[in-house]
Amino acid sequence: MPNHPYAPPKLKQGTLRITPLGGLGEVGRNMTVYEIDGKLLVVDCGVLFPEEHQPGVDLILPDISQIEDRLQDIVAVVLTHGHEDHIGGVPYLLKRREDIPLIGSKLTLAFVEAKLKEHRIRPKTHIVAEGDRHTFGPFDLEYIAVNHSIPDALAVAIRTDAGLVIGTGDFKMDQLPLDGRITDLRAFARLGEEGVDLFMTDSTNAEVPGFTALEKNIGPVLERVIEKSRGKVVVASFSSHVHRVQQVLDAAQKNGRRVVLLGRSMVRNMKIAADLGYLDVPEGVLVDLKKSGDIPDHRIVYMSTGSQGEPMAVLSRMVNKEHQVEVGDGDTVILASSLIPGNENSVYRIINGLMKLGANVVHKGNANVHVSGHASAGELMYCYNIVRPKNVMPIHGEYRHLIANAGVAIETGVPQNRTIIAENGTVVDLVDGVAREVGQLEIDFIYVDGKTVGKVTDDDLRDRRTLAEEGFISVITVVETSLGQIVSGPEIHAKGVAEADHVFDKIKPQIAEALERAMKDGVTDQHALQQVVRRTIGRWVGTKLRRKSMIVPVVVVV
Amino acid sequence: MPNHPYAPPKLKQGTLRITPLGGLGEVGRNMTVYEIDGKLLVVDCGVLFPEEHQPGVDLILPDISQIEDRLQDIVAVVLTHGHEDHIGGVPYLLKRREDIPLIGSKLTLAFVEAKLKEHRIRPKTHIVAEGDRHTFGPFDLEYIAVNHSIPDALAVAIRTDAGLVIGTGDFKMDQLPLDGRITDLRAFARLGEEGVDLFMTDSTNAEVPGFTALEKNIGPVLERVIEKSRGKVVVASFSSHVHRVQQVLDAAQKNGRRVVLLGRSMVRNMKIAADLGYLDVPEGVLVDLKKSGDIPDHRIVYMSTGSQGEPMAVLSRMVNKEHQVEVGDGDTVILASSLIPGNENSVYRIINGLMKLGANVVHKGNANVHVSGHASAGELMYCYNIVRPKNVMPIHGEYRHLIANAGVAIETGVPQNRTIIAENGTVVDLVDGVAREVGQLEIDFIYVDGKTVGKVTDDDLRDRRTLAEEGFISVITVVETSLGQIVSGPEIHAKGVAEADHVFDKIKPQIAEALERAMKDGVTDQHALQQVVRRTIGRWVGTKLRRKSMIVPVVVVV
Structure with a gap:
C-alpha cells in the first residue's frame, strides 16, 4: 500500500x-x-x-x-x-x-x-x-x-x-x-x-x-557460561559486532581458553578491526582453525557467524554435521545475538538441532547474552x-x-x-x-538476483510463487498445419504439481481434438494454437485437479 | 535430523x-x-x-x-x-x-x-x-x-x-x-x-x-480500549477462543456497542458455543453484518478472524480494502491473540497496513490483550x-x-x-x-495439497523450491533422426529466471550442433537426445548465467 x-x-x-x-x-x-x-x-x-x-x-x-x-x-x-x-x-x-x-x-x-x-x-x-x-x-x-x-x-x-x-x-x-x-x-x-x-x-x-541495557552487562554472563562449560564453547553473533567479539575474547582468556574465529566475514572483519585498533586481541588468545587441532575441547571457544540460522553459515553447517567443528554432548552454544523478525523458524531449527546433538544452548530467551x-x-x-x-x-x-x-x-x-x-x-x-x-x-524494489540487478520484476516473483505453490505443466505438440494433423504429442511434462504422470493421459485426447478442430477451422498461427491448448488443459486442471498450475503450451508447427 | x-x-x-x-x-x-x-x-x-x-x-x-x-x-x-x-x-x-x-x-x-x-x-x-x-x-x-x-x-x-x-x-x-x-x-x-x-x-x-497470567485480566483492558475508541473497533482472535469472544461481548455491552461476528469459522464456532451454552451472549448484543448498516461506527465492535495475518482472512482483506468493513482514521484494531512463531512477517504486515489506514493498533506488544x-x-x-x-x-x-x-x-x-x-x-x-x-x-510428513493427500513428496517440494528460487528453462526441439536433422527449434521458454528472452539466442546454435553431432554418432533415443540438450544448456546456464534453474529438455522425434 x-x-x-x-x-x-x-x-x-x-x-x-x-x-x-x-x-x-x-x-x-x-x-x-x-x-x-x-x-x-x-x-x-x-x-x-x-x-x-x-x-x-x-x-x-x-x-x-x-x-x-x-x-x-x-x-x-x-x-x-x-x-x-x-x-x-x-x-x-x-x-x-x-x-x-x-x-x-x-x-x-x-x-x-x-x-x-x-x-x-x-x-x-x-x-x-x-x-x-x-x-x-x-x-x-x-x-x-x-x-x-x-x-x-x-x-x-x-x-x-x-x-x-x-x-x-x-x-x-x-x-x-x-x-x-x-x-x-x-x-x-x-x-x-x-x-x-x-x-x-x-x-x-x-x-x-x-532504555536499552548496557553492552558491558553481557561480558560477565559470557564469562559464567564459559566457566561452567565442560566441553567446547561456540559463540555465534554478527560478524561486525566488534565489542561483542571483544567480550568473548576477554571471557575466553579469563577462562584459559583460546579463540578460533569461524566464518569468512568474521575472520575478515575482525582482522580489519584489530589492525585498526578497534579490537584489542589479548596476546596469544586467537588461534587459527588449522592450528587448533591439538587444543582440547575445554580449552577452546569458537566465535562464529550464522546466528540468524542462515543455511550456508557456520552454525547451520554444524547442525547438519557439515562443518569440521563437531558439536555434541557436553558442548555449549551461545547465540549472542538478536532474533531478527522473520528468522524465527530458521533460528529455532538451529536451536532444536543443536539440542538434539546434545549441546546446551544459551540464547537471549534464557540468558542475558544480547542487547539491542x-x-x-x-x-x-x-x-x-x-x-x-x-x-x-x-x-x-x-x-x-x-x-x-x-x-x-x-x-x-x-x-x-x-x-x-x-x-x-x-x-x-x-x-x-x-x-x-x-x-x-x-x-x-531493485532486486539483485545472481548476476542481475533490477532485472527481476514483481511479475517474475509472482511467476516464481505460482511455480512454488502450483508447479507447472508443459504441453508439447508438433502439428502440420497444411494437413491439419498432429505429427507428435501432445506430450505433457509436469513438475511440482504432485500428480502422477498418468493423470494427464485423460486430457491428451481432448487437447488433440481441440487442436485438430482449430486447424480445421483454419487456425494456423502458432500463438493461436497454443492458446487453444492453454484453454483446454487449463480448464481441466482447474476443475478436475483443482489447481492453478502454470501452463506452458508449446505447439511446434512444421 | x-x-x-x-x-x-x-x-x-x-x-x-x-x-x-x-x-x-x-x-x-x-x-x-x-x-x-x-x-x-x-x-x-x-x-x-x-x-x-x-x-x-x-x-x-x-x-x-x-x-x-x-x-x-x-x-x-x-x-x-x-x-x-x-x-x-x-x-x-x-x-x-x-x-x-x-x-x-x-x-x-x-x-x-x-x-x-x-x-x-x-x-x-x-x-x-x-x-x-x-x-x-x-x-x-x-x-x-x-x-x-x-x-x-x-x-x-x-x-x-x-x-x-x-x-x-x-x-x-x-x-x-x-x-x-x-x-x-x-x-x-x-x-x-x-x-x-x-x-x-x-x-x-x-x-x-x-505462571501464565489469568484470562480474566484481559477483560478490563478490552473494556478500557473500547471505551477510549471514538470510531469502530475491530477485535481479532482465534475463532475457537470462546472465552476471549465472551470478554469482547461483555466489554462491548458495557460500552453500549453491538458486536458483529466476521469470518466463516468465527460465525460457525460461536453459534455452536452459544447453542451448547459455552458462550453467554448478552441479550441484543450480537447483530448480523447484513443488518449492521444503520449502526454508527462508535456503537459497533467487529469480532473477526485473521489475527495471524492469514492472507484470505478478514483482517488481511480489511488491510487490502477488500472487505466491506472499512478501517480508517480514528478506528481501533485489537489483536487479542498470540503471535505464532513463523507468522511475524505476516502479522507485522497487517499491523503496519492498519496503521497506514490510520487505525490505532493494540496488540500484545503494547497492551495486555492476550495470555497463552x-x-x-x-x-x-x-x-x-x-x-x-x-x-x-x-x-x-x-x-x-x-x-x-x-x-x-x-x-x-x-x-x-x-x-x-x-x-x-x-x-x-x-x-x-x-x-x-x-x-x-x-x-x-503426510502433505495435504488441494485434493491430494500424501501424494506430494519431499522431492516434489525440492522441485518447487528450485522453481521458486531459480525458475525453469524448457527447450523444445523437433528432430528427424533418420535424416539426422533438426526439423524445428530449439525453442526456449523460461519462467522465473529473470533473464530477457534474447539471452537464450546465444545458446541455441550450440544445442542444435550438439544434437546434430549426437544423431550423427547414431543416437536416436529420445531420452538420450534430451540428455544431450540438458548437458549443453545446463552447463551454459551454470557458467554464464550462474543459475541452477530447472532444465526441461524435450526432444520430439518425428
Whole structure:
C-alpha cells in the first residue's frame, strides 16, 4: 500500500529537498537523498534482505534508479556506519559512477573498501571523525559520535542555506560503552542551541519502552557460561559486532581458553578491526582453525557467524554435521545475538538441532547474552528534549516504528503538524524552518538476483510463487498445419504439481481434438494454437485437479 | 535430523506400547497411539501448518500410514480438545475407516462434527465429561477437566494391565477461569496416590518461567480500549477462543456497542458455543453484518478472524480494502491473540497496513490483550509434585520445549533416566512400572495439497523450491533422426529466471550442433537426445548465467 504518487514542484533555489529512497516502511536498504541548488548529497546506501514471498532474490537495493540521471550532481555519499543495511548498496551505486566520494569514519570505510574490493572497485574516500566539519558543494557537514552495535558510528549534521538538519543514523545511548565513545549529547545540545530545523532519528526500537541495557552487562554472563562449560564453547553473533567479539575474547582468556574465529566475514572483519585498533586481541588468545587441532575441547571457544540460522553459515553447517567443528554432548552454544523478525523458524531449527546433538544452548530467551543496538523510547526522549527540533521526521523502520517514534517526539512537545511520517519516495522540502511533504515518488524494489540487478520484476516473483505453490505443466505438440494433423504429442511434462504422470493421459485426447478442430477451422498461427491448448488443459486442471498450475503450451508447427 | 530408525521387538502380552505419530519435535499434528493386547487407542489426530520451505502445501497430517493395516484394531480415538492441531486430521483418518468411535467432550465433538460435515462424514461419537470412566477394549479411560484456551478440554487417564498413564493434552492452570472449570488437581492428586506409571504433559510453554497470567485480566483492558475508541473497533482472535469472544461481548455491552461476528469459522464456532451454552451472549448484543448498516461506527465492535495475518482472512482483506468493513482514521484494531512463531512477517504486515489506514493498533506488544493457553514451567512443577509420576514423557512441542519440560520434571525429583525424550515414531514400552524406548519408526510428513493427500513428496517440494528460487528453462526441439536433422527449434521458454528472452539466442546454435553431432554418432533415443540438450544448456546456464534453474529438455522425434 504505497502512497499515491504525485509529482513534487520544481525545487526552488535555497530550499532543501529530502527524499528517502529506502529504509522507511522497512528495516533495511537505508538511503536518503538531500538536494539543494542543483547538488545532491546521499546519506547511506544499504541493502534489504528478501522475505519469503521474494524467492530467489539475494538482496534488495534502494531505488537508485530515481537518481540515475543525476549521478554527476552527487557531491558525496556519507556512510553513517558499517552495517549492510547502510553500506551494502554502495557497490551498485559506484558501478554507475565510480568516483563518487565516500565519507565515513575509519572503520566504516575500511569495511566498505573490503566489500568494494570484491567488486573490484577502488573508491575515492574521505575518512572523517567526530567533530570534523567539511563543505561539499552547498552542504556543510559536521560529524557527531554515536554509539551503536558496531564501533565508530556517526550522526551527521547538514547545514545548508535552508537550515540545519541532523540525521542520527542507527544509534543508542549506552552510557558505559566498551570503547568509552558515547553518543555525543553535548554536540546535540550545542546544535540544539544553534537551532535544529529537522531532526531525523532511528525508529527501530521506538516501540520499546525504557532504555536499552548496557553492552558491558553481557561480558560477565559470557564469562559464567564459559566457566561452567565442560566441553567446547561456540559463540555465534554478527560478524561486525566488534565489542561483542571483544567480550568473548576477554571471557575466553579469563577462562584459559583460546579463540578460533569461524566464518569468512568474521575472520575478515575482525582482522580489519584489530589492525585498526578497534579490537584489542589479548596476546596469544586467537588461534587459527588449522592450528587448533591439538587444543582440547575445554580449552577452546569458537566465535562464529550464522546466528540468524542462515543455511550456508557456520552454525547451520554444524547442525547438519557439515562443518569440521563437531558439536555434541557436553558442548555449549551461545547465540549472542538478536532474533531478527522473520528468522524465527530458521533460528529455532538451529536451536532444536543443536539440542538434539546434545549441546546446551544459551540464547537471549534464557540468558542475558544480547542487547539491542538501537535507542529505546526513553533514550529518544532525551534526544528530543536536548535538541528541541523545529521539525521531526522518523527514519529507519517499519511504519509501526515510525509512528511510535513520532509519538515519542510529540510527547516531548514537538507539534504534531511538525512531525512528518514519510515513506520511501516521500519528497520533503525544508524552507524557512518548516519541513513539509511536497510530493511522492513511486519507489520500486531493485532486486539483485545472481548476476542481475533490477532485472527481476514483481511479475517474475509472482511467476516464481505460482511455480512454488502450483508447479507447472508443459504441453508439447508438433502439428502440420497444411494437413491439419498432429505429427507428435501432445506430450505433457509436469513438475511440482504432485500428480502422477498418468493423470494427464485423460486430457491428451481432448487437447488433440481441440487442436485438430482449430486447424480445421483454419487456425494456423502458432500463438493461436497454443492458446487453444492453454484453454483446454487449463480448464481441466482447474476443475478436475483443482489447481492453478502454470501452463506452458508449446505447439511446434512444421 | 530424525533419530536413526530401528525396529521395536514384538509386543508382549500385558505390555503397553506408546508411539507418537506427530506433535513431538514440532508444534502441531498431535497424535499418539497406545497398543496393548492387539488393540489400539488413538489420542488426538491433529494437523500441522506448513512452513515457508513447504510451498503449496495446505496441511500436514501425522503419519497415519503407520497404522494403515491396523485400522480395524483401533477401539477409539480420544480427542482432548477442539483445536485444529488436535482434531484437524480426524477427517483423513475416518476416510480410511469411517466407524472408528470418537470420544470427546460435548464442545470438542460439536467442533469435530461440524468439520466432518464438510467432508460428508457422519462419525460415531461418544460424548464424555470430566469424572466419567469407560472401558474400550483393554483400555479403561477416565477423563479429567483441564483448562485451556478453548472450553471443555480434557486430560485422559488410561489404565491397562501395564499400569496407569496420564496424557494431559494442551492445558494450563488458570485458577480463576471464566467458566470456573479449573484443571482438576484433586483428580491428579488422587491418581498420583493410586500411582501414575507414565505422565505425558504439554511442553509448549515449558521454557517460560513462572505462571501464565489469568484470562480474566484481559477483560478490563478490552473494556478500557473500547471505551477510549471514538470510531469502530475491530477485535481479532482465534475463532475457537470462546472465552476471549465472551470478554469482547461483555466489554462491548458495557460500552453500549453491538458486536458483529466476521469470518466463516468465527460465525460457525460461536453459534455452536452459544447453542451448547459455552458462550453467554448478552441479550441484543450480537447483530448480523447484513443488518449492521444503520449502526454508527462508535456503537459497533467487529469480532473477526485473521489475527495471524492469514492472507484470505478478514483482517488481511480489511488491510487490502477488500472487505466491506472499512478501517480508517480514528478506528481501533485489537489483536487479542498470540503471535505464532513463523507468522511475524505476516502479522507485522497487517499491523503496519492498519496503521497506514490510520487505525490505532493494540496488540500484545503494547497492551495486555492476550495470555497463552499453555502451562508455564511453574505450573508444570505443581503437576509433577502433585502426581509424582514414575516415568515422564514430555509431549506437544519442538525439541527445545520437550527438553525444557523434562528439565522441570527432573528438578521436581523425577530421575533423569525415567524421563524420556521421545520423538515422532519413538516406540516406548511400559511394563512393570518402567517406560523405555524400544524402537524408532521412520515418520513422514503426510502433505495435504488441494485434493491430494500424501501424494506430494519431499522431492516434489525440492522441485518447487528450485522453481521458486531459480525458475525453469524448457527447450523444445523437433528432430528427424533418420535424416539426422533438426526439423524445428530449439525453442526456449523460461519462467522465473529473470533473464530477457534474447539471452537464450546465444545458446541455441550450440544445442542444435550438439544434437546434430549426437544423431550423427547414431543416437536416436529420445531420452538420450534430451540428455544431450540438458548437458549443453545446463552447463551454459551454470557458467554464464550462474543459475541452477530447472532444465526441461524435450526432444520430439518425428
